[in-house]
Amino acid sequence: MVLAILPDFSAVDDVLQETFLTVSRKAADFLPDTNFAAWAGTVARLHALDWRRKQGRWANGLSEAVIERLCAHPAALGEPGHADRELAALGQCLAELAPQARRVIELRYREGHKPAEVARRLGWTAEAIYVALSRSRAALRSCVDRRMSLEGASR
Amino acid sequence: MSSEQRAIELIDRHLDGVLTVDEAAELNRYLAASNGTRDLFWSMARVHARLRQWGEQQLGERRDAEPPAGSIAGPQHRTRLWSLRRWTLLTAAAALLLVGVGIHFWQRRADELAPVKPGVVASFGPLERVRWVGVKEPREGDGIQAGQRVEIASGRARIDFPSGATVTLVGPAVFDVGSETSTYLELGQLLAKADTPRSLGFTVRTRTARVIDLGTEFTAEATADGQSRVGVVAGAVEVTAGDARHLLRTGDQLLVEPGASQVVVRIERGDETPAFRFPTIEPPSDRDYADARQGRAKITVAKGILAKANRDLPESWSGPAEVLLDGHGQRNQDAPNDSVFFASNTDGMVLLDLGSVVSIEKINTYSWHQNRRNTDNRLRAQQSYVLYGFAGATPPPVDGPPEAAGWVQIARVNSDEFFGVASRLDRPAQQGCSISSATGTLGRYRYLLWEVKPSRFPDFKILNHTFYGEFDVYAKP
Secondary structure, three states: OHHHHOOOHHHHHHHHHHHHHHHHHOHHHOOOOOOHHHHHHHHHHHHHHHHHHHHOOOOOOOOHHHHHHHHHOHHHHOOOOHHHHHHHHHHHHHOOOOHHHHHHHHHHHHOOOOHHHHHHHHOOOHHHHHHHHHHHHHHHHHHHHHHHHHHHHHO | OOHHHHHHHHHHHHHOOOOOHHHHHHHHHHHHHOHHHHHHHHHHHHHHHHHHHHHHHHHHHHHHHOOOHHHOOOHHHHHHHHHHHHHHHHHHHHHHHHHOOOHHHHOOOHHHHOOOOOOEEEEEEEEEEEEEOOOOOOOOOOEEEOOEEEEEEEEEEEEEOOOOOEEEEEEEEEEEEOOOOEEEEEEEEEEEEEOOHHHOOOEEEOOOOEEEEOOEEEEEEEOOOOOEEEEEEEOEEEEEEOOEEEEEEOOOEEEEOOOOOOEEEEEEEOOOOOOOOOOOOOOOOOOOOOOHHHOOOEEEEEEOOEOOOOOOOHHHOOOOHHHHHOOOOOOOOOOHHHOEOEOOOOOEEEEEEEEEEEEEEEEEEEEEOOOOOOOOOOHHHOOEEEEEEEOOOOOOOOOOOHHHHOOEEEEEEEHHHHHOOOOHHHOOOEEEEEEEEOOOOOEEEEEEEEEEOOOOOOOOOOOOOOOEEEEEEEEEO
8 A cells, every 4th residue: 555655665665664563552542343454454545645745746646535546445455465476476487588678677576676777777868768668567467467367266 | 770679779788888078969869759759669678677587596596606704804805795785685676666566554554663662572362272382371362472482382372563563473382582573483383474675574484494585485494403494485584504695585494403514405307308497406427536537436226126117118217327417407307217216106316435534515416307297297306305424434234224323314305394385286397496505515524325215295196206307416526
């Protein structure tokens, strides 16, 4: 959720840490028989919004009203227990990517570089990197969905 | 361009942090107006998040492959390590948040969690058919003092810690409770569950390794000769052996041998394709020191005979020993000629001469077998061997026990034990085994000797020798 709100990886790191500390501190306040994941998600969302406010201008990001609506969406917290399976499926799907696309993904997600830096390192234009990232993610999304549904069907 | 295509483009740009002000306004309009676009947003955001998770995992694994901490002191590296450690913790915490695993414990009040007596740092939980070593026989609920040793000859004894962590000892076992968060397994097996926020960092030490919980359930085993084995049932742990740290996730196992070299054995399940892809172990290589292309090494069968069971069916014969240095694994799941394997139900030895004494950093072995018709027949995928080294000019004889002849034992590998094979389908069809050292080098050797054994489960007496596809040795002069 936080990665969706804040595309900056280091910001996400900070927000998750704050969230973890808050949830640990406030654990005794949590009311039994209510939705734990939603509660923890709310804490994460509030910290993400707070982080944005502290950074000042965010005119080129999602509005707070849209973030609220996104976080209220049923898909916001994902399906329990899916994370590991999705990650495993993703690992298999990454192997199907073309070498250059894989390199772009590695620089962006493993090395944590912003697209402009990825472009500089590969000697590509920034637009070419955006396109490569977009296409790679689309291919991976489709592949992960396919593998998850196949896995679901075989269970 | 359709509105959906445009929304995809804008979400992509948002995820890459490159939206302009106008584009942000446009994306906000799309997201506010349509539930379908919000669906799309989360679908795309989820892949983005998983990719980052994958990237962090990869980074951790690459870190494991880097030189030991003593040789890397740059501030940039330290920052990255810290970031990685923090991310690992956060990932574990986030997993707890998302699945609500810690809910039970987080609901308990602090006063319920506090030890009942001063000096008491844990207490006994359920005790199943426990036979105690010593006169005093504790009962369920009894407190355990800091520094107290728990010894059982048989049965299962659970120990509960105030943080919510539990340790179940499987006898025979010798276990020291150091504090609420730190313990020491001298001998035996345990199952630790430390999946509460307060138990993050719960530590089990053995003679050769330290296991730090990152929100997980894991097994640890310490043998009388100092070998340690760690397996992750769920979640993640960090295993420290010497100066090297290894991040293990669900299903991962690690074995640490005793001795100055601090040998670490990692075995992984492959993707069951000719590419031999593994979570962290690299695929078979044609660039390792021993590869045939390098022209340095020579491999032979030192003991036993390679399988040629059916004289009329050459396609069922083992390939020659040189197949192990040809730079690739098998081309398919059941490829005898592409594999090296001994005659049924015999022991065998493979000798590798590296040409001169070299410093060996890592040794990888690969196997692949799954019968085409019977998918549960992966008998020949198991890796079971003892690896020895020798640095002299002439290799010692191999007709008796290798160590008695002067060979130095480097590692013991039994992948069935690693994977906890209890039924035929538990055994991965494609396996990679990587032997490395926490010190960075396994030692200096000229000769390597694999003493390989057939699969014994189920107890087939025929067609039970492993199909090895490739041996890679990473070394420096």
